[in-house]
Amino acid sequence: LAAVATLERAVERAMASGDPVALALARTGQAILTVFRGDYAAAQERAAEAEALARSGHDPLAAAFARFVQARAIHYGGDLEHAEALYRELLVDPPPRYAETTYRYSLAMIARTRGEHQEALTLYAASLPLFLDLGEQWSVATCLEGVAEALAGLGRSAAAARVFGAAASLRLTLAVPMLPADLADYERTVAAVRADLGVDAFAAAWDAGG
Numbered sequence: 001l002a003a004v005a006t007l008e009r010a011v012e013r014a015m016a017s018g019d020p021v022a023l024a025l026a027r028t029g030q031a032i033l034t035v036f037r038g039d040y041a042a043a044q045e046r047a048a049e050a051e052a053l054a055r056s057g058h059d060p061l062a063a064a065f066a067r068f069v070q071a072r073a074i075h076y077g078g079d080l081e082h083a084e085a086l087y088r089e090l091l092v093d094p095p096p097r098y099a100e101t102t103y104r105y106s107l108a109m110i111a112r113t114r115g116e117h118q119e120a121l122t123l124y125a126a127s128l129p130l131f132l133d134l135g136e137q138w139s140v141a142t143c144l145e146g147v148a149e150a151l152a153g154l155g156r157s158a159a160a161a162r163v164f165g166a167a168a169s170l171r172l173t174l175a176v177p178m179l180p181a182d183l184a185d186y187e188r189t190v191a192a193v194r195a196d197l198g199v200d201a202f203a204a205a206w207d208a209g210g
Helices: 002-017 020-037 040-056 060-076 080-090 097-113 117-134 137-153 157-174 180-197 199-209
Strands: none
Touching: 002 020, 020 040, 020 060, 040 060, 060 080, 060 097, 080 097, 097 117, 097 137, 117 137, 137 157, 137 180, 157 180, 157 199, 180 199
């Protein structure tokens, strides 16, 4: 609720000042919150509005950020082909390092969803050191979860459990929740790894990772 109110005030200030880029950033923030709520169609609309505003203000970075949020909303809405096309489009003009890593991580998510676990693992593994170098601990946690899910898909349950444990420990330290859209797949994969290893072996591997 606090974030909603903060963004509403930011929108009001940007509209009063007539600054299209400030308004674009505020609208992008609102789109991100809408993704968290699971209303992906509304998130796409807000992010598209934000992209248009950023372009009118001649800010390509703000426009790319808004386009990425559109892509993520489309992705979570289930249109993997369209989302993948947008992620790849964003990589055409070399983006800043963090943005490039995030786009490639997003492609890993799509590969995992399609069952292309080795491709997903390769992309996640390439993203992880860059997130570590940038100090993006929340992104490190999500990337570790992706690595673990890819390992599970490849039948490497013990390794998956260790990496899941490492990710859970980091999330506990950061006190940052997982995106609701990612939670169901995560819980299913953790349950499958636990069933494959058995409760005791799973717990031991999880604790070794954490």
